[in-house]
Amino acid sequence: MTGQEDDRLYSDPRLVDFYDLENGWGPDTRYCAELARTAGSVLDFGCGTGLFLAGIADGRPMVGVDPADAMLDVALRRDKGDRVRWVNGDIRNIRLGERFDLVSMTGHAFQCLLTDADVAAALDTIAAHLTPSGQFIFDSRNPVRREWEGWTPEASRRIVAHPVYGDVESWNDITFDEDTGIVCYETAYRLPSGETLSSHSSIRFIDQAQIAGLIARAGLVVDIWLGDWSGAPFEPQSKEIIPLGRLA
Structure with a gap:
């Protein structure tokens, strides 16, 4: 089960409005936008109201996946939202039958995965959607x-x-x-x-060692662990746990 199920924040349009006000462009989306500059295609899990993908949409294949229809409704109405394919889906089991050069999951959406089984399923999904040279990135707060x-x-x-x-x-x-x-x-x-x-x-909240073990079991490898969205390397007291990696 994920932390979004039965949560009105993701289904009540009035609360979705507040979500958007409190979660605008930040260091995470700016960092991923820079990564996406050289990516031929982008897949964003937990895309929410579509701020990130709509902000970088330029005709390249881009897909945003989220389990909340109220969020996706906002995404579709965004400026350039019609240049992105928005899909209602669950990262634990969705299979699009496509592969992408960048697979992202920001806004600490990773932390909505509440069990090791949920995380393992999500990482399998990420692996299933990466091109051979593609990169993945997500973030989790350091406990x-x-x-x-x-x-x-x-x-x-x-x-x-x-x-x-x-x-x-x-x-x-x-x-x-x-x-x-x-x-x-x-x-x-x-x-x-x-x-x-x-x-x-x-x-x-899970620690970096546990995340690393689950990533390895999914057939993924981390090239660099970041400790924040400025690009600083991960250290034990870092604020964030951010793996940037690829298929093994």
């Missing part, structure tokens, strides 16, 4: 940083400027299971009317 400890209501409270609702108060709250590494978190938005929109998500 040693215990980032979830800053996702309490007090620490995460913020104002989100919404084009329709105006300034909206937002916050998160979490529970953490030390045995599984799974964080269950709530995202809440209190509208000026007093109504509160909320969603509940689950993500998993």
Whole structure:
């Protein structure tokens, strides 16, 4: 099971709007856009609202895969969204029958895979869609940083400027299971009317050694481990775990 199933953040159009406001272009999409410059084709898993692929669409074959129709509806309506093929699918089992020069998964979508079996299936899917010289890249937060400890209501409270609702108060709250590494978190938005929109998500934190083992079992090899999206090499205390690799 993935952390997106039954999560209103990915299915309620009002919450999808907030997702887009809080997840714009960042270091991850900029880094992947640079990687994509020399790729003849791009496949993006967990594409969400299509910000990344629509932003680089230029006529090359590009496919975005996501399990949330509400997200894909936004992707299709984007400027240049019609230049990308959007597919509703689950990374654990989808097979497009095509191979790509770059397979990406950003925005910590990897962490929505909540078991080793889920991760193994996803990595098999990545391997099945890579050209012989193709590259894959994804990101996962480093559990040693215990980032979830800053996702309490007090620490995460913020104002989100919404084009329709105006300034909206937002916050998160979490529970953490030390045995599984799974964080269950709530995202809440209190509208000026007093109504509160909320969603509940689950993500998993696993360490670099465990990710490396699962990657190797999928017939993939990592050329470089990055510790952030600026290109710094991975170190034990790095914020991110980012493998950039290819077929073995």
